[in-house]
Amino acid sequence: MTHTKDKHQQPYSRLRRILLILLKVIMIIALAIVLFIGIVYTVNRVSSHSEMQKLESYGQLVSVAGKQMNVLVEGEGEETIVILPGFGTASPALDFKPLLSRLKSDYKVIVIEPFGYGLSDQTDKERSTANISSEIHEAVQSLGADRYILMAHSISGLYSLDYVNRYPDEVEAFIGLDHSVPSLSEQKVETSDIVPVKWFRNLGFARLQLKLGDNPYEELPYDEKTQEQLNILIRKNMYNDTQLNEAVSMYSNFQTAKALTFPADLPVLFFVQKNHPVVHEWVSEHEKQIVNSKQGEIVLLEADHYLYRSHSMEIAEKIKDFMESRM
Template structure:
């Protein structure tokens, strides 16, 4: 994926303009990858830049930032999951995408899972530590998590930031990411931003999504830290078509274990491309 091949667009939805990046390589791709970031603050394009670079030969790439994130508009419309999915679906429909594979991190996982259960054009999910009902209290109260991540407490803020940094980020990228994140956090702490209201709706949205398991026809690859494997086998993201790969020791495995993640993903894609779901 060359910088020159990436285009930044806005989709005019009734609820506000949705920012998205596109890198297209084929008029008839085998896969259309849609990237959804977690709650970290980076735009999806920057959050997945290295991983996307490795996936670009496999299909076209679409990086979507829901309203209130990245450079997408603020909105007064509710952040319940049905509204967010309707906004995503309007953009995806406008792009006429089929053979969709969502690549999502953390909170992005609930949107990817529920979208795949609601609409028919999704053939796979690649999920990096998606949130679960169990993980609601995991980060503070689970001893396995505390043990697995305590090495981060030994790092200075600068060292920790360097560890979680995407290797493809340029100086200009870092400057833009910092600016977007600062604006997002500033709006969040005012308590009246779209991002704030999305956070307030998170438990409700998670409970709604957790009422159903992943569609049996949807293939999923879950990439997680080793101590979370059992959690994901019990989760809404797991079905008979699922694979779980364990690696690394951070919540940002798509950035800290990119090459290992890519190997797992390419194997997963080979499995999907050999079955009848690809049109």
């Protein structure tokens, strides 16, 4: 009888041992994951603190809507150019440096760092086009600029479409740097979609993501010091709350912009990448924006979306020619 009982217990004992082994494996994996997250979180906190000690200020702070917005002003030209950044640009003032260095000999150049960008404060205010336009205008006005050329990269082209219609007596011309057009809308982002992104950021995985990615400024005309500061600000501002709120508002901003066009008598100059890697209608939709413009021109460049980084000389020379032809 004892022998029979042992035979029945053997499969059960083996199953129990297997389950215990599996449980131990699961616990080890779980502990390894927790340890990995802890290391990533700690490294991010320590590194962020260290980097803030190395961060150097630039530009000047102006009061906008009760907060501080950073702007950079360079050049002594008679005409003024106001530059607006694309979505997520960590430091507009430093990112536009190659183009800025080409423009400042002929123009006074103002680079705006909207809330959530560069050294500017963050804000809880809705990132609607109307609010963003109003904030930019307040910053420009605080600098005493009353007539200027508006230049915008990427999503700021959408905000500029509102801006030039809102403040027509101030904007002399518009220059688009591979700017967004209303007909090519971004996908809708819900508030719930950004919750996991905040966890990803808060736990320090954004830093790890950047570490595993390529250096966007490699082999471009940025000195080592500028690259160091840019990389610090990328890690500082990546996925911050203000920019995530802007992402949530982006779809509705595109829809609102569909009712707007550039004024027919406003000179407009577009620099557009010739071969968009995804959107085949990229050039044709930009062409539609100037159909009714009395002074409209498109320059196609063999470049990526950040064409001002690699083609600053061509862009600066064309801007000068275009503006002089208006006189």
